[in-house]
Amino acid sequence: MDFEFTAEQNEFRKQIARFVAERVTPQAERYDQSGEFPREILEELGELGYLGIKYPEQYGGVGLDQPHLYHTIFCEELARGSLGIAAGIAMHTSTATYGVNKWGTEELKQKYLVPALQGKMIAAFGLTEPNAGSDAAAIRTRAQRDGDHYVLNGTKIFTTNGTVADFITIAARTTPGKGFKGISLFLLDTKTPGFSVGRKLEKFTIHCSDTAELVLDNVRIPSEYLLGEEDMGLINIAQSLVDDRVMTAGLAIGVAKAAYAGALKYAQEREQFGKTISTFQAVRFRLVDMLARLKTAELYSYYAAWKADRGEKIIQEAAMAKLVASEAANYICRQALSIFGGYGLMMEYPAQRFLRDSFFPLVGGGTSDIMKVVISKEMGI
Numbered sequence: 001m002d003f004e005f006t007a008e009q010n011e012f013r014k015q016i017a018r019f020v021a022e023r024v025t026p027q028a029e030r031y032d033q034s035g036e037f038p039r040e041i042l043e044e045l046g047e048l049g050y051l052g053i054k055y056p057e058q059y060g061g062v063g064l065d066q067p068h069l070y071h072t073i074f075c076e077e078l079a080r081g082s083l084g085i086a087a088g089i090a091m092h093t094s095t096a097t098y099g100v101n102k103w104g105t106e107e108l109k110q111k112y113l114v115p116a117l118q119g120k121m122i123a124a125f126g127l128t129e130p131n132a133g134s135d136a137a138a139i140r141t142r143a144q145r146d147g148d149h150y151v152l153n154g155t156k157i158f159t160t161n162g163t164v165a166d167f168i169t170i171a172a173r174t175t176p177g178k179g180f181k182g183i184s185l186f187l188l189d190t191k192t193p194g195f196s197v198g199r200k201l202e203k204f205t206i207h208c209s210d211t212a213e214l215v216l217d218n219v220r221i222p223s224e225y226l227l228g229e230e231d232m233g234l235i236n237i238a239q240s241l242v243d244d245r246v247m248t249a250g251l252a253i254g255v256a257k258a259a260y261a262g263a264l265k266y267a268q269e270r271e272q273f274g275k276t277i278s279t280f281q282a283v284r285f286r287l288v289d290m291l292a293r294l295k296t297a298e299l300y301s302y303y304a305a306w307k308a309d310r311g312e313k314i315i316q317e318a319a320m321a322k323l324v325a326s327e328a329a330n331y332i333c334r335q336a337l338s339i340f341g342g343y344g345l346m347m348e349y350p351a352q353r354f355l356r357d358s359f360f361p362l363v364g365g366g367t368s369d370i371m372k373v374v375i376s377k378e379m380g381i
């Protein structure tokens with residue numbers, strides 16, 4: 001067993017951390033207040049070559065030997081600066097572009113994947129619908145074949161990057177009555193007539209991650225834009241959805257680290273009763289509990305990513321990493337807020353943003369309950 005990152009991985013982390021310290025952290029509050037997703041940060045990351053961590057070099061990717069581990073580090077470092085910004089970028093670098101890389105024709109890859117990895121296009125992933133969240137197989141958006149096109153009608157909700165996306169990997173039902181087997185994936189260019197943004201959704205959490213309701217009204221998609229086999233979309237995308245749980249664990253660890261570091265520093269500076277508050281056992285124990293949960297979440301998430309990089313099936317490990325890391329992050333951010341006392345409740349301190357943002361990993365990519373459903377199935381109970 002080897003618990004060390006390689007020199008290259010440590011260097012990679014340092015580079016991302018430097019970028020985040022210069023370009024993300026100083027602007028995090030401003031973007032949280034404006035609620036805008038900073039496209040220029042995605043563009044800069046594209047220029048620097050960071051958007052293709054999971055993809056082959058021929059399309060502008062990095063071609064790494066351990067893409068999952070690198071991607072986890074990438075998500076974690078971005079989320080230390082801003083979980084809102086990180087969530088939009090991580091969606092772009094994973095599930096939103098996974099389908100076009102895996103099943104897209106060469107023409108589609110050149111037209112969409114290459115510019116996406118350069119940061120010139122933004123991608124989204126549309127599965128969830130108003131009546132189908134945890135039960136993704138219940139989606140109602142229809143795709144009906146019409147000659148050499150599919151015609152899509154329906155509504156998507158909670159789509160990250162939804163109002164800013166240039167293209168969307170979108171799921172629609174091609175065969176009614178077949179449950180999770182009758183769903184297909186398509187690449188939808190958002191310039192296609194009939195596609196519109198219903199509304200941008202206002203959120204309590206990750207303000208600057210763009211979240212939208214999307215409307216599809218007789219949207220005609222050429223049949224070459226079908227990603228993978230017809231009716232196999234949900235089954236095909238399953239691997240990416242599993243990987244994404246490791247990504248979400250990375251996002252959770254990032255915000256938890258930021259909250260923990262801020263609280264530790266504050267506890268060692270803030271004086272009450274003539275002493276720094278870190279000398280009070282109640283505060284010290286709180287910091288110990290935070291660190292213990294953080295380290296456990298980190299180790300297990302790296303383990304899941306490491307296993308994925310070995311080509312192993314990680315259904316249980318990915319669900320467990322997300323469950324443990326997102327619950328830990330929420331706990332850590334809650335404790336951090338209390339260490340800041342009244343200042344924790346003030347908008348000028350980031351503790352409240354960390355806590356608000358830490359609710360997202362509990363839901364995005366599947367709720368904690370659903371992680372438990374997945375784990376219990378894997379346990380055979």
Ligand SMILES: Cc1cc2nc3c(=O)[nH]c(=O)nc-3n(C[C@H](O)[C@H](O)[C@H](O)COP(=O)(O)OP(=O)(O)OC[C@H]3O[C@@H](n4cnc5c(N)ncnc54)[C@H](O)[C@@H]3O)c2cc1C
Pocket residue numbers: 091124125126127128132133134135157158159160161203206211360363364365366367368369370373
């Ligand atoms: C900020 C944000 C961004 C998102 N981005 C995207 C995106 O880009 N693309 C996309 O497709 N989706 C996205 N989602 C959707 C997300 O994946 C769903 O919100 C999530 O899967 C839960 O679905 P739901 O909201 O419909 O809740 P529901 O499924 O209605 O769940 C409601 C409650 O019931 C519980 N529950 C449901 N079923 C079970 C069960 N079988 N056993 C036990 N408990 C159960 C849940 O745990 C939860 O507590 C996003 C969501 C958010 C909040």
